[in-house]
Amino acid sequence: MIVLRYSRLGAHRFVSHIDVLREFGRIVRRAGIPVKYSEGFNPHALLFFAPPTPVGVGSVAEYAAIDTSLSAEETMARFNAAVVGEMRADAAFFTAKNPNLAGRIAAADYVFPFPAGAYDFAKGLTLDYVKKGERVTENVADRIFAAGEREGKMLLTLAAGNVTLRPDRVFDALKRELGAAADVSDVVKTEQYFRTDGALIAVPDAMTECAEHGVRDPGRK
Numbered sequence: 001m002i003v004l005r006y007s008r009l010g011a012h013r014f015v016s017h018i019d020v021l022r023e024f025g026r027i028v029r030r031a032g033i034p035v036k037y038s039e040g041f042n043p044h045a046l047l048f049f050a051p052p053t054p055v056g057v058g059s060v061a062e063y064a065a066i067d068t069s070l071s072a073e074e075t076m077a078r079f080n081a082a083v084v085g086e087m088r089a090d091a092a093f094f095t096a097k098n099p100n101l102a103g104r105i106a107a108a109d110y111v112f113p114f115p116a117g118a119y120d121f122a123k124g125l126t127l128d129y130v131k132k133g134e135r136v137t138e139n140v141a142d143r144i145f146a147a148g149e150r151e152g153k154m155l156l157t158l159a160a161g162n163v164t165l166r167p168d169r170v171f172d173a174l175k176r177e178l179g180a181a182a183d184v185s186d187v188v189k190t191e192q193y194f195r196t197d198g199a200l201i202a203v204p205d206a207m208t209e210c211a212e213h214g215v216r217d218p219g220r221k
Helices: 010-014 017-031 072-082 167-178 203-212
Strands: 002-008 047-049 058-066 089-094 105-115 126-131 134-139 144-150 153-159 188-196 199-202
Touching (some): 002 010, 002 072, 002 203, 017 047, 017 058, 017 072, 072 089, 089 203, 105 167, 126 167, 188 203, 199 203
Parallel strands (some): 058 188
Antiparallel strands (some): 002 058, 002 089, 126 134, 188 199
8 A cells, every 4th residue: 555645736726625536546547556446346446535625725745545566656656757737746655554544634734824923822713604504603722733833924733634623714714813815725734644642643754654663665676
């Protein structure tokens, strides 16, 4: 099983999650990456994805697991040779079994187009949005795990996965509080995390740790 980290930038940030998955499958087929299929009446390619990124939000840290016999290096090389647009992969990792990206990812980093320190998160952050025709108002302080900075911009670690905090809603709340002129397309996801023994571990670190404990890529020459 190979895990690719790939981007979703440019026009791809405005494509729905389901269409991104379809495009990913087409890239894999164009690349000639051999993929194993499930058994049963309606077999499907064994491709597994991290939780979705909202439409409009960019990402340099999307993850997908591919059940293939190729090495990590060959899989990434073939994938990038077949990519059209800004969905290139920049890292690939071998794992002996399905890492369950959708179930294990618990947080993600996002860079927001606001100055670092422009908002005091100690007072919490209230979202106000409409869901299924009803207005929802909620304080989401417990789902903002960390606030920092990257190149002078606001860097937030938000809950993701089974208990999620949508970055586009956080953006709307911050834009309203700060009175800033910005667009949600300026928000970029920069990393995702597993929660292991109560700690957040970046996905690349978790994959590297597997290799360091003797789980090696049999596809490597």
